[in-house]
Amino acid sequence: MLLNLNDQYCFQDGNSSSRTDSLPTSIYITVYVFFSLISVVTVFLNLLVIISISHLKQLHTPTNLLILSLAVSDLLVGLIVIPAMTVAILEPCWVLGEYYCGLLLYATFLLSSSSLGNLVLISIDRYVAVCNPLLYHLKITASKTLRCIYI
Numbered sequence: 230m231l232l233n234l235n236d237q238y239c240f241q242d243g244n245s246s247s248r249t250d251s252l253p254t255s256i257y258i259t260v261y262v263f264f265s266l267i268s269v270v271t272v273f274l275n276l277l278v279i280i281s282i283s284h285l286k287q288l289h290t291p292t293n294l295l296i297l298s299l300a301v302s303d304l305l306v307g308l309i310v311i312p313a314m315t316v317a318i319l320e321p322c323w324v325l326g327e328y329y330c331g332l333l334l335y336a337t338f339l340l341s342s343s344s345l346g347n348l349v350l351i352s353i354d355r356y357v358a359v360c361n362p363l364l365y366h367l368k369i370t371a372s373k374t375l376r377c378i379y380i
Contacts, residue, residue, distance in 0.1 A: 257319065264315040271307030275300045291374040292354055298378045299347035306340050313337075350377055 278300040282288045313333050317323065323330060354374075358365045 260319060261315065264311060268307050268311040268315075271311065272304055275304040275307060279304065289371070291369045291371050292351070292358075294371060294374050294378065295347060295351045295354055299344065299351065302340060302343040302347055306344060310337050310340055347378075350374075 279297060282293050282297045282300070314337065317333065354369060357368055361368065
């Protein structure tokens with residue numbers, strides 16, 4: 230294996246260091262701007278949903294509580310998962326250590342699962358509302374919905 234003096238390594242003092250392959254600057258900046266915009270739009274729009282449902286008392290229905298829970302989990306995805314995973318994917322070297330790497334994987338799994346769980350609860354809620362419209366208010370209550378969200 231020939232060594233090139235222009236090669237960049239993640240850790241310069243170790244021979245076992247992996248070689249960094251950098252993207253062209255224009256692509257690098259474009260991807261960062263694109264994912265930053267996705268993150269900002271995700272946070273802003275979910276904040277609108279959270280504020281509107283929390284502020285207006287007439288929107289405190291079981292279905293809207295599920296939508297509020299989905300908005301909170303998606304807000305956290307926009308704040309934590311999208312920026313962190315963008316950096317993890319685009320940067321050639323992981324410099325934040327093993328602890329933060331594990332924490333990032335755990336947060337990504339937890340928040341993604343929370344978002345998917347909320348979608349399942351919304352699907353169940355809508356199924357009951359369509360199939361049993363007369364019994365919906367007896368089967369689906371705000372307290373039962375909150376218990377499901379907490380679980």
